[in-house]
Amino acid sequence: MVDIKLKLKKAPEFPLEADVITPDQFAGKSAAQIKKLIVYHGNEEKTLGEFFDVTGNGSEVNDIKIIIDGDLSNVKRIGEKMTGGEIIVNGNVGMHVGSKMSGGKILVNGNADDWAGAMLNGGELEITGNAGNYVGAAYRGYWKGMQNGVIKVKGKIGNEALSWVTGSKPGNRFPTLLCGSAGSFLGVHSHGGTIIVEGDCDRCIGADQVRGTIVVKGKINRILPSFKKIGEVKEIELMNGEKIKGNFIEYSGDHSVEKNHSKIDKKTGNISNSSNGRLYVAA
Amino acid sequence: MADKNIRTVTDVICPFCGTLCDDLEVDIDNKEEKIVEVRNGCQIGTKKYFSSNPSVHRYDKPLIKDNGSYKAISWDEAIDKAADILIKAKRPLLYGFSSTECDAQGKGVELAELLGGILDNTASVCHGPSLLAIQDVGAPTSTLGEYKNRADLVVFWGSNPVHAHPRHLGRYSDFIRGYFRKDGSNDRFIVVVDPRNTHTAQLADMYIQLNPSEDYELINAIRAMLRGVELEGDEISGVPKKIIIELVNALKSCNYGVIFFGMGLTQTLSHHRNIDAAICLVRELNDHTKFLLTPMRGHYNVAGANQVFTWQTGYSYSIDFSRGYPRYNPGEFSSVDLLMRDEIDASLIVASDPASNFPAAAVKNMFKYPLISIEPHHTPTSVNADIILPPAIAGIECEGTAYRMDSVPLRLRKVKDAPGDCLTDKEILERLVEAVKKKKGE
Ligand code: SF4
Numbered sequence: 001m002v003d004i005k006l007k008l009k010k011a012p013e014f015p016l017e018a019d020v021i022t023p024d025q026f027a028g029k030s031a032a033q034i035k036k037l038i039v040y041h042g043n044e045e046k047t048l049g050e051f052f053d054v055t056g057n058g059s060e061v062n063d064i065k066i067i068i069d070g071d072l073s074n075v076k077r078i079g080e081k082m083t084g085g086e087i088i089v090n091g092n093v094g095m096h097v098g099s100k101m102s103g104g105k106i107l108v109n110g111n112a113d114d115w116a117g118a119m120l121n122g123g124e125l126e127i128t129g130n131a132g133n134y135v136g137a138a139y140r141g142y143w144k145g146m147q148n149g150v151i152k153v154k155g156k157i158g159n160e161a162l163s164w165v166t167g168s169k170p171g172n173r174f175p176t177l178l179c180g181s182a183g184s185f186l187g188v189h190s191h192g193g194t195i196i197v198e199g200d201c202d203r204c205i206g207a208d209q210v211r212g213t214i215v216v217k218g219k220i221n222r223i224l225p226s227f228k229k230i231g232e233v234k235e236i237e238l239m240n241g242e243k244i245k246g247n248f249i250e251y252s253g254d255h256s257v258e259k260n261h262s263k264i265d266k267k268t269g270n271i272s273n274s275s276n277g278r279l280y281v282a283a
Numbered sequence: 284m285a286d287k288n289i290r291t292v293t294d295v296i297c298p299f300c301g302t303l304c305d306d307l308e309v310d311i312d313n314k315e316e317k318i319v320e321v322r323n324g325c326q327i328g329t330k331k332y333f334s335s336n337p338s339v340h341r342y343d344k345p346l347i348k349d350n351g352s353y354k355a356i357s358w359d360e361a362i363d364k365a366a367d368i369l370i371k372a373k374r375p376l377l378y379g380f381s382s383t384e385c386d387a388q389g390k391g392v393e394l395a396e397l398l399g400g401i402l403d404n405t406a407s408v409c410h411g412p413s414l415l416a417i418q419d420v421g422a423p424t425s426t427l428g429e430y431k432n433r434a435d436l437v438v439f440w441g442s443n444p445v446h447a448h449p450r451h452l453g454r455y456s457d458f459i460r461g462y463f464r465k466d467g468s469n470d471r472f473i474v475v476v477d478p479r480n481t482h483t484a485q486l487a488d489m490y491i492q493l494n495p496s497e498d499y500e501l502i503n504a505i506r507a508m509l510r511g512v513e514l515e516g517d518e519i520s521g522v523p524k525k526i527i528i529e530l531v532n533a534l535k536s537c538n539y540g541v542i543f544f545g546m547g548l549t550q551t552l553s554h555h556r557n558i559d560a561a562i563c564l565v566r567e568l569n570d571h572t573k574f575l576l577t578p579m580r581g582h583y584n585v586a587g588a589n590q591v592f593t594w595q596t597g598y599s600y601s602i603d604f605s606r607g608y609p610r611y612n613p614g615e616f617s618s619v620d621l622l623m624r625d626e627i628d629a630s631l632i633v634a635s636d637p638a639s640n641f642p643a644a645a646v647k648n649m650f651k652y653p654l655i656s657i658e659p660h661h662t663p664t665s666v667n668a669d670i671i672l673p674p675a676i677a678g679i680e681c682e683g684t685a686y687r688m689d690s691v692p693l694r695l696r697k698v699k700d701a702p703g704d705c706l707t708d709k710e711i712l713e714r715l716v717e718a719v720k721k722k723k724g725e
Contacts, residue, residue: 014374014626017606042373042628043399043605095615114614133614140612141418160556164419185556189419204499207556208563225500225519226507256506256563 001065001086004034004056006048008070014042015094016051019077023064023085023104030057061085062104073113079106082123095132098125101149114158115139120175122149133158136165136177138189146175146193159183159202165193165212167239174240184221187214194239206279209254213238215280217246227253227279236280248280288313292698297328298382298678301580301688302448302455304328309698316700318679325449335679335699340661342673343703353671358704358714365631365670366718368653372629374605375400376649378407378618379635379657381582383674383708384683384695388584388591390712391633395604397719401627402602403618404588405581405635409546411613412555413578414589414599419555420562425541425575426689427454432461433573436537438474440561441498441547442579445482451579456543457486472533476501477547491530494521496552502560505531509567535571542576549578580688582635583678587686622648629653631715634674634708638663657711674708675701683709 004026017040026034035049048054058064064085072078073092080096084104089097092110099118106125108116114132117125118139131153137160138145145164157179165187167175174194181199188204190212200218207224215236230250237243254277295307309332310320317336321329337343345361346353356364369375377395380388381404388404395402406414416422430437437456444451452458457468464470475487478495493501497520504519508531517524534540542565548557561576568574580586589599596602598611601618614620618637621627622645629652638646639662656668659676675681678695686692701707706714 014628040606044373140415143419184553188556204503204553204556207499207503208559222500225504225514225516226512228512229515254503255510255512256503256560 001063002056002059004031004054004058004064004066006066006068007053008068008072008075009051009053011071012041012051012074014074016041016046016075017077018048018051018075019080020048021066021068021078021087022080022082023058023061023066023087024082026058026064026066027061027085028058031055034058073111076113079104079125082106084123092129098123101125111155112153116153117146117149117151119144120146120149120151122147124150124152126152128154130155131157131179133160133183134163135161135179136175137161138164144191146177148173148175150176151178153177153179155179156181156199157183160185160188162187162190162193162195164189165191167192167194167212169239174238176240181218187212190214192239196244206254208257209277209279210257211277213278213280215244215248217282220281223251223279223281224254224256226256227251228255232283233280247283249283251279251281252277253279289319292696294696295698296678296685296693296695297324297331298583298676298685298695299328299331300448300583301586302451303583303685303687303693304450304454305693307332311699316702318699327449331676332679332698334660335676335701337702341659341702342661342665342671343701343705345673345704346671348669358706361670361672362711362714362718365655365672366715366722368629368655368669369394369398369400369631369715370719370722372398372400372653374621374626374628376403376618376621376627376630377401377633378403378630378637379405379633380588381405381585381635382677383634384584384677384681384685385587385591385692386683387633387677387708387712388588389595390709390716392592392595394631394712394716394719395602396596396609397716397723397725399604399607401616401618401621402592402596402604403616404592404600405585406589406600407613407617408550408619408640409581409585410549410578411600411617412549413544413558415555415613416558416562419559420566422562423565423569423575424577424689426691427456427577427687430541430575430577431455431459431464433463433539434461434541435464435470436472436474436533436540438476438534438540438542439483439487440476440542440544441549441551442543442545443477443481443483443547444543444579445486447545447581448579451543452483452486456541472537474530474533489530489533491522491526497521498548498551498557499553499560501527502557502564505534506560506564506567509535509564509571534568534574537572537574540568540572540574542574543579544576545579546581577689584685586688586690587684587692590686590690590692619645622646625651627652629655631655631657632664632668633657633712634677636662636664638667657708659705672711673703673705674711675705677708680705681707681709 020037062084102122111129184202192211308322501520596609603616656665658665680701
């Protein structure tokens with residue numbers, strides 16, 4: 001792996017749109033060429049070199065490791081659409097980090113703003129601090145959000161994480177979110193996401209979930225009326241076959257959605273026993 | 284006896300609220316070019332007509348701030364100065380547009396694109412969440428005339444038309460007789476869902492008082508119940524289960540139902556997810572009967588702003604042109620969020636008054652930078668502007684097109700001349716576009 005080091009020279013006055021900071025864009029370019037890549041500052045086009053010191057030359061996408069130092073909380077879209085390689089951010093990072101990425105790895109040693117890993121389609125995004133709203137969410141109006149890959153957030157995340165997430169067992173796609181604690185509407189409109197929360201959540205968790213598994217190891221502020229309690233379990237099987245042990249209360253839902261896969265049998269009143277549409281909360 | 288000094292204009296469209304009543308009659312004094320009487324309008328619509336008369340609150344010349352006070356300047360100078368401010372800015376905000384006509388809104392889009400700025404309208408702080416929900420799950424809707432003729436169940440959820448759309452009940456939704464609702468009010472069942480016992484709630488056949496900000500849970504419970512799910516507990520969102528069952532039965536058994544929703548649903552906790560759930564509820568109700576929903580739009584042409592922005596840029600509000608092409612992301616490019624994060628370095632406010640309804644911190648940031656206001660009256664925004672460009676009031680002093688809350692376009696009428704040197708919003712924006720083009724050498 002070759003290291004390409006970026007250091008922020010001055011804090012941008014307006015949000016800096018730096019979607020060029022990806023291994024894909026840096027591949028095969030020298031430091032001088034990388035410095036000439038275009039970034040957007042307000043309504044002006046600037047070059048990456050005006051804001052960053054750059055050292056190191058790019059090689060193959062998968063061999064590139066980009067290390068960025070500085071407070072990047074006003075730098076947006078780092079790692080957007082990347083397909084391979086690695087990015088390490090030492091500091092806070094702005095909106096849309098790793099959005100639509102489909103491969104490789106991003107590690108943020110700090111906090112991330114909204115839309116971190118939005119519509120992620122593969123690869124791994126790890127954030128050691130907190131993240132804002134819409135982690136791994138679908139952009140406005142999209143019916144498919146995150147479709148593959150893993151997002152890990154050590155701290156707390158905001159509202160509406162993983163909205164419209166779509167996973168598929170036959171397709172071998174298991175979009176997964178692991179986080180410390182979460183706001184409201186976690187996994188709203190989920191179509192097969194896997195979400196594991198170490199701590200507590202706010203309200204409306206799993207709202208409109210058609211398929212998917214949400215595991216909350218802490219408390220939920222208010223469970224939606226449309227979730228039906230099934231009973232206590234000692235072990236949970238996730239969609240990808242992995243197992244989690246512990247004492248949980250199992251709910252099925254969201255039963256307000258027509259296409260919910262965990263159907264209630266009209267004759268017997270039993271809830272069909274599939275791993276779809278489940279919410280587990282620590283007992 | 285007709286008074287020779289007075290002329291009367293009939294079939295006037297009221298440019299105040301989204302109801303766009305089209306039956307006003309306005310008397311104008313010919314000598315003084317003043318409105319002396321308005322018939323058929325409600326109290327708030329009528330007030331707007333009278334406010335157009337020359338007064339200490341009305342601007343009639345372009346003004347510029349000079350050492351803390353305002354001095355009158357020529358239009359040429361004002362446009363030149365305003366264009367300079369906008370060109371210099373790296374992230375200019377163009378906001379408002381909801382109380383003017385569609386041609387002016389179109390010019391606003393052109394200007395924002397030229398400047399590489401942010402373009403937003405007041406939906407950003409009212410029915411923006413409805414638009415987000417519609418983008419997520421669609422919306423089954425209809426025109427107000429259909430409701431008038433057919434609806435036998437009308438739900439007002441988080442809206443209070445008695446005060447916000449005073450003639451809505453009389454013209455479309457309650458008292459009016461319709462083709463299939465010959466007995467008006469007696470042929471309709473009115474449901475009001477609101478945490479406050481409003482004056483609309485007092486007219487209702489069924490009033491459901493829920494806990495504030497728990498609308499999502501209630502809609503969710505109704506949806507689950509519709510699907511035959513037994514609910515646990517005795518009450519949901521503070522509403523006893525017995526009453527929810529009654530409500531579900533009423534919703535299912537009507538012939539033609541409609542939900543009119545307002546700020547009480549869009550701007551309380553859960554915002555667009557409330558509307559998302561309400562739309563899904565309506566969709567599911569259509570398994571049982573005919574059911575539709577319509578947002579109660581506030582500003583008379585905010586629906587038009589959404590229409591115009593959408594057909595010209597692809598997006599209805601919160602649009603960023605900084606990269607030369609339109610991009611859309613409420614939360615990132617919406618005015619309040621941008622101002623809260625202090626990302627704007629100049630603003631042009633057209634036909635709206637953000638200073639009186641944005642959060643104080645956002646307004647403070649707006650006032651830190653150059654501010655241009657296209658506004659006929661003294662408002663908290665305009666009295667803090669650096670340049671004030673006085674327009675003729677659309678729908679009173681110039682013609683134009685406006686979209687009703689159900690997105691039906693209506694042609695506004697001119698009833699009198701504007702005072703002083705006022706130009707129309709469209710002319711002002713057109714001149715700004717020309718000036719910016721010239722300065723940029725395009
Ligand atoms: S209801 Fe609205 S449109 Fe009708 S007269 Fe009143 S303010 Fe004007």
